[in-house]
Amino acid sequence: MTADRSAALTELIAALGPALSLDPTELDAARADKSGQRAADAPLAIVHARTADDVVAALRVATAHRLPVVPRGAGTGLAGGAMAGRDRLVVSTARMTRILEIDAVNQLAVVEPGVIVAELDAAAREQGLFYAPDPASRAWASIGGTIATGAGGLMCVKYGVTREAVLALDVVLADGTRERFGHRTAKGVTGLDLTALMVGSEGTLGVIVGATVRLTPVPRGETATIAAMLPSVVAAAAASSAIMASGLRPAALELIDPLSLAAIHRHLRLEAPAAGGTHLLVQCDGEQSGDDAERALAIIRAHGGDGRLTTDPADAERLLTVRRSFHPAMEATGHVLIEDVAVPRSRLAEMFAAIERISADHGVPIPTVAHAGDGNLHPNFVYTGDTVPEPVWRAAHAVFRAALALGGTLTGEHGVGVLKKRHLVEELGESQLALQRRIKAAFDPLGIMNPDAVL
Secondary structure, eight states: OHHHHHHHHHHHHHHHHGGGEEEEEHHTTTOOOOOBBBBBOOSSSEEEOSSHHHHHHHHHHHHTTTTTEEEEEEOOOOOSTTTTOOOOOEOOOTTOOOOOEEETTTTTTEEEETBBHHHHHHHHTTTTTTTTOOOOOTTOOOOHHHHHHHHOOTTHHHHHHHHHHEEEEEOOOOOOOEEEEEESOOOOOSSSOOOHHHHTOSSSSSSEEEEEEOOOHHHHHHOOEEEESSSHHHHHHHHHHHHHHHTTOOSSSEEEEEHHHHHHHHTTTTOOOOOEEEEEEEESSSTTTTHHHHHHHHHHHHHTTTEEOOOOHHHHHHHHHHTTHHHHHHHTSSSEOOOOOOGGOOOOOOEEEEEEEEHHHHOOOOOOOGGGGTTTEEEEEEOOSSSSSSHHHHHHHHHHHHHHHTOSOOOSSSSOOOSSSSGEEEEEEEEHHHHHHHHHHOOTOOBBSSSEEEE
């Protein structure tokens, strides 16, 4: 350790006391997130912040010593954005877990960043409201982390992604300055929208220490859920596009390809699905849910599929569990590179066809699920060994290029992290990438905030 880093540690210990950890086990855990990748070496230390003041103190010392900082929530990210390597200070907000306010009149909640998504949703439902962003990791992902990555989820097709749910943020900037961006009001357009800029910034602009988020009234009436099977993934994608083109707005519209479905059934010890069949899950809510579901089912049948419709809540939850078990099912088969691209809804079938071609060309199975209602696909690459094999990387890069060629994007909800950083210029171009770097420099002139990720 250099003399400067030793001096930084001494100051951190003095400023933070027991909130600073040098525990080797904790430092080793901070090398990785849920992406399956790991930094080569462990970070310098980890701050277990319990208050915003802890974050302020940590960043002041980091700025004084030009110490790189990696903000971290629950560590459930899938793009490597919270991995911390040598000479990094991890600032964790996982222990800032208070729900400070639920305002039923203004339909909002004020929370600390370590609050788990599902816990906020459960608290809101006690007052007839719910928190709409619904990532598959909702049972363990933190609010701060999902805001930092711009997370999405199953219900985004109707209720929007995390960006639409965030009204205001409390942020600590690189030099330890604390700022509040946004508002509690239903409307607000004063100045540049720095709140939206923070959403999806992946810890490169500052550390989120508080959030004011929008809540939504629980829909009236029954929820109608369809579990359907179609003869191919392309047919299922076409049916999904047709459902959205019809004017229907299901709460969830999820597609599970044959490889994924077979793995999920094995993981859950369910009867094996029909070979080659593609699963489509449609959920409609609100007072017209039954009629909407019948219309969706008619469209599915017109595309060569069929399914059953249920309004039983327990049955619907079992069907949702199948979709939410995708990642655990993949992890049960080996190491997983979990990817995330999005294309216009009208080109979803083309993207699935491209994935099938890429799989055949590279000899790499690519089990894929999709938030079909908004064109967001999650191709997965399962491998053995400690590092991603080169054929898998080549196939993944081909998937990225295919999405861009169809007018899509490199990431719909997981973020860029470190895994897609090299591809950023392909989507943004040199001039826009340079502009984004200048914006980062305005927030972080020393370049200490998550310097390995995104930009």
